[in-house]
Amino acid sequence: MATRIRPLQRRPHARGPEPRTFAAAALAALVLGLLPLAAVAAPPFGAGSQDALRTGGPQAALILDLWRLLLAVCGVVFAAVMAAFGVALWRARRGTRDTPPELQGPLRGEPRSARLVAAATGASAVGLCGLIVASVLTDRALARLPLSNALHVELTAHQWWWQARYDDADPSRTFETANELHLPAGRPVLLTLHADDVIHSFWVPNLSGKKDLIPGRTATLALRADVPGRYRGQCAEFCGLQHAGMALEVVVEPDAAYAAWAERQRRPAEPPTDPQAQRGQRLFLAGTCAMCHAIQGTDAAARRAPDLTHLAGRARLAAGTVPNGRAQLAAWIADPAAFKPGTNMPGHRYAPEDLDALVAYLETLR
Amino acid sequence: MCSRCRERCHRPRPPRPALGLALALSLPLALAGCEREARRLELPPSAPLAAPSKAGVLYPGPYASAPVRVTAADPVVRGQRVEENAYAVSQGKRWFRWFNCSGCHAGGGGGDMGPPLSDDRWLYGHELPQVVASILQGRPNGMPAFAGRVSEEQAWQLAAYVRSLSGQLRSDVAGGRSDAMGSGEPEQRREREVPRPDAAPPTVR
């Protein structure tokens, strides 16, 4: 069974790698004394857009600090245990099959060993208590993210895409989008999480730790994105065939850009003017598309699949897995299973001119 | 867990002679397993379906003797494949919910504004191609035509699911209970309703 997902178009990451991260990784390599991790020091284009070590907000940064502390402490402890182990191996006498077993010492008791073991155990207990305190403190700091003026987004996970509803005190200003979250930089966001079918998990590592979305339950997650850029999130709980293809794009942008984007999202789709696009719209509304998709401002109002009102404004198709472009869109509509085997979107064998018209229409949905 | 296995005395017996025979017999079952479990994720997209003509909906009526030929070359073979595949039937269940079939026929197919789908009355034929035809062509008194609205694969899957609502499918293919509020008896546990031959079309209101 061949999978035919085409390579993602790589987008320039808004922010360069954080040098301290690689210092930490290099430190890990040194302390743990294992493999040279330096191979990743020069990341390929796009690397780090889904990376817990490169933070774009305070929540992820707090966790990264805790990671560094734990890495340092555990590294030192590991080094100490290995040193003791190495010294023991190096200094111990050698024996063979015929070495008479040593029974006298164990029978008499070995106070020196006992003292050392007790001391090491005591030190471990103290160190562990320290780590527990650090962990609890971080946990509390995470819970204290100020939420005044927070943006409320209701995020619902489906097999295998994300539905986002931006709430507003004024109901007419709420709007819906899919698979691409835009967040204003520096403003806290309160996500309300639901699952429509099975358990999924929301995870944008650059911004925050993960939170499960469980059917029949509601969870919330607060985060703030400070550094503008494009981040990639991905479902982190196995959710069926296309678990691997359930990504989420998070665009963090300055307030003004965000406000402009949100304003655009609130507007219904504009009726197409170009005759080809008009034909495409008719095909859309009369065909299979409207059975699952909605386009605000038209009769298409189904909510089983991503809202397409502003499809052309999104960077990617199919839950962050296919770059958005005319050719890819046409290929996706014709045979989605070629990109994401198991997807619930059926394939279509449109006549070429129909497909062109449909794509032309979708391209107008900016 | 349940048996209290105890060490007591015993009486040895000769071994089972028919083990090989049983294995041989289980082979067809095993192959049925293969068919039941396949997930055909890479089917080529369906052929284009003609949009329903406004002029007249094909109306085979309740007594249609021959299965209505839809579009696939061999609907019987195709239907059999769908009806023996648990994944296809479960996808049918998904479409049943997504396309709001339950809006008229109720969640478990118990019937509401539309006729029940879980009983022994089939107004327009109970065989799979007939059900597909009903879905694609629509029927009087409110059943819309879905030709052009659903892909052909979806139509077959929907029809197979609809037939599972009255226990027409093997219980190892039909679905289990839904993860939702009261949707009636799980399809796999439904008694097979023998389609009544005397079913009459509903009177036109």
Place this chain on the structure above:
Amino acid sequence: MSLRNEEALRRLDEAQRLVRADGAVLDVGALPSFGFGHRSLMWWGTLGLIAVEGTVFALTVFSYFYLRSHSSQWPLDGAPPVLLWGSLNTAILLASLLPNHWTKQAAERLDLRRVRIGIAACLAMSFLFLGVRVLEFQTLNTRWDADAYGSAVWMLLGLHTLHLVTDTFDTAVLAVLMFTGPLEGRRYVDVSENALYWYFVVISWLPLYAVIYWAPRWP
């Protein structure tokens, strides 16, 4: 309790006197060939099963209350189970402890006649109990596929019934053996351990009874 311990110690001392150390060898030829209570392997096997099944019951009760803690009303829909048959069955089970205890003691005295009478009585009570159990299932006022409450109640009652059925079957096989032979000393150990297991079945029923019949009536 302490009496039993002294008894056990006395038996142990006797066993010790039967072992002779003779130079390089320890002669155990004079030891008895079976023993009751924790002396026997079977006691430990039975205890292991009791531990497993007790854990299963405890976890099922946990699941019941876990599900209950997530819903605003309990039972989710409909009335609690009818008290009559469950209470009657509890009485029968408690009454069955008497012949059970009597049989156990008879077995430990190797008294075949009393064992036969006792085990027949135990068996009769088991069947009586199973009969009433059928009525219990019919008056639960819910079905396993009605909702989560129904599933949990059926699971509790079903698990306990499973143990009843297996122990009844076990008792029946033993009873046949005690009447037809061949008999050896270890059969009495089996009878004794079978009685121990019945204690478990009875005692584990009391919390289950409280959960099934009284928890839904508790606000």
Place this chain on the structure above:
Amino acid sequence: MSEPPADAVPAAEAARLHATWSDPPGLLGRLASIDHKVIGRRFIATAFGFFLAGGLLAALMRLQLARPQNGLVGPDLYAQLFTMHGTTMMFLFAVPVMQAFAVYLVPLMVGARSIAFPRMNAFAYWIYLMGGLMLYGAFLLNVGPDAGWFAYVPLAGPEYSPGKRVDFWAQLITFTELSGLLEAIVIITTVFKLRAPGMALHRVPLFVWAMLVTAFMVLFAMPAVMLASTGLILDRLVGTHFYNPGEGGDALLWQHLFWFFGHPEVYFIFIPGLGFMSALLATFSRRPVFGYSAMVLSLIATAFLSFGLWVHHMFATNLPELGKSFFTAASMMIAIPSAVQIFCWIATLATGRLWFRTPMLFALAFFFILVLGGMTGLMLASVPLDLQVHDTYFVVAHLHYVLIGGAVFPLFGALYYWYPKMTGRLMSERLGRWNFWLFFVGFNLTFFPMHQLGLEGMPRRVYTYPAGLGWDGLNLLATVGALVIAASVALLLFNAWRSARHGEPAGDNPWQAATLEWATASPPPRANFDRPPVVHGREPLWEAPREPRHVKGLATDAREVLVTTVLDAQPDHRAGYPDPSIWPFVSALATTVLFVGSIFTPWAAVWGLAPVAIALTAWFWPKPHETDAHLRMERAPR
């Protein structure tokens, strides 16, 4: 050190014993065998067979992930692969192989003629084998479970897992748990009641302690997953609503029950590894392990604490903060008893006379790998950090460091160590060293980069990943490492196969070890010991011999074992033992029919009971000549 043959058993008596304890001839005799050594060897071989199968699945996954957007394996097959891999390794390899070693070794190490409940032991093996064959049969027919080895609902529930795939998974759980629970009872009873006279609890070898503690954990942990999977299969087949939020059920109930079992499970894979370690380190350091009491108490403490950690698998669900902090603390504190053992072993090494043979190399690798895995375990115990790395490759790295480092490395060492006892021949030392170094290097090459991958955001259980996220190189490295591991395991197999016929003859005690299994021939005679030993200390074969040395007075013409008291192992009574029987096998077959049948119809639970009941009755029913033999030897108590 070898015993002078002064009190050797006359040849005639040995022959009589051999005849009494032998299996009947022919295929039927093999199926009827209840000899714990035969069952133990089969058990070990079967578990390694499943280990190989699970390893092949893993290799296939690694090949698929070698480069981004690889087309070797599609999502459907990949889901089956990782589900089968996890299920195999946890349920068909790691737990059973430990119990298998216990089945072979524990009776020998406590100086018993046989294991407790030998027929139940055989039954447990057959159930395990048939359950495993069922799962792999299903997998080959494309009915392999595909919802993960943890089978979270609702994905594994009736609506989102159509067909029978998950039902087979749930029934496999029933099979392996039944087998595991019965084995636990067998092992506990053997350790408590069948120890050689004089082997009071404070003289029990550390390996036996580890297996005893493990057996107790199995007893209290496995029922949870059995209950969970019963609820799952009932939801799927008869429409119950345990996990249906629409009707009052709850998806998290599954997670609580599953991890209440799942976390202790990690420890009952790991604790036998600790037992192996203590056995290996004592022999190859030529001294008893330092701190016997501390070691035993640590094992018990680990077992207790392991029941209080399950929620740390659920930090990403919406649980109360206070509860999470408690579980963080508990998860970190369990490191202390493990640390105590590691420190005691280091003290043992420092004061010992080290003899570096292959088993010792595997034991030493434990220090590096397990300690590293323990460190990442501490990181995962921290709620905030876990929220980042949970369900990423960081966890994949961690769990393999803990389970392979903590269990498989000691297990391979144990295989090299006890292979001569089981076969009478030593495994090749040269191949052994190659095997070790390839495994060590391949292991670290495969799993160390995964830490970094997880931190860089790669989630688990994805069948492919996009290029350009910076994961390509490390994934390729991990795949190369996996191939090295494969080569190493192939070498192990070759070594085991070749040494069986060409290995150097071992003699009774090739390592000059201290425990009782080395006091008898290699491989041991049918009755284990021509005369069961009497024990006067913790290291019976290292201490100066004291009298009495042997037990006399057990029957030689009928199966009879000596039952001793729980604490002091004073002789208590002689127990007549059953002869080999085909009925455990037939009962297992009938049980299999019942279990598999109930996947397809709930009525199988009713009609399937009849054959099971008949087979069990036949199993229990006394055989006249056996009763006669028992009556001949019978002495009533008092």
